[in-house]
Amino acid sequence: MAKILSLIVIIFMIFACSISKKQNSNSVPSYSPGNIALHDTVSMLDSIFFEAYNNCRLYVFDSLISEDIEFYHDQGGFSNSKSGLIESLKNNICGKVSRIILTGSIEVYQIPNFGAVQFGYHRFINSQEPPNSTSRYSKFVHTWKRESTGWKLFRVISLH
Numbered sequence: 001m002a003k004i005l006s007l008i009v010i011i012f013m014i015f016a017c018s019i020s021k022k023q024n025s026n027s028v029p030s031y032s033p034g035n036i037a038l039h040d041t042v043s044m045l046d047s048i049f050f051e052a053y054n055n056c057r058l059y060v061f062d063s064l065i066s067e068d069i070e071f072y073h074d075q076g077g078f079s080n081s082k083s084g085l086i087e088s089l090k091n092n093i094c095g096k097v098s099r100i101i102l103t104g105s106i107e108v109y110q111i112p113n114f115g116a117v118q119f120g121y122h123r124f125i126n127s128q129e130p131p132n133s134t135s136r137y138s139k140f141v142h143t144w145k146r147e148s149t150g151w152k153l154f155r156v157i158s159l160h
Helices: 002-024 036-054 058-063 082-093
Strands: 065-073 077-079 097-101 107-111 115-126 138-147 150-158
Touching: 036 058, 036 097, 036 107, 036 115, 036 138, 036 150, 058 065, 058 082, 065 082, 077 082
Parallel strands: 065 150
Antiparallel strands: 065 077, 097 115, 107 115, 115 138, 138 150
16 A cells, blocks of 8 residues: 555656646746856957947957948848948947946857857947936847957847
């Protein structure tokens, strides 16, 4: 009788675990970096890139953008001109707009023999807008390519 009861308890536990797994299979898993060194590298690149963006350091901005840049923006459309992107930053962003990253939102995934893809949330503050206006955080995707001259921002998808 004890063996049958133990068997029933084991079967019940297996059944309960399978139900629990099915219930959790639709939830978003929490992020944990698969490669901490890569995560730290891309986070540092992001910080350098947007420090240059926020402070109009065009030479730094230029040094981190791939010649083959592709920029997809849900409001501004598509651009694949590095010089056009830098000119737009110079004319429209410098001294007017700054970017703020949502702390803890960066996720980085390795792309073997290429580089990495970065996901996160950020928002932009426009000094030309009224002080009470607030922007909301929006999602972005950056693809970083490891080139012979170092890491370069290769693809950008910015969504509001």
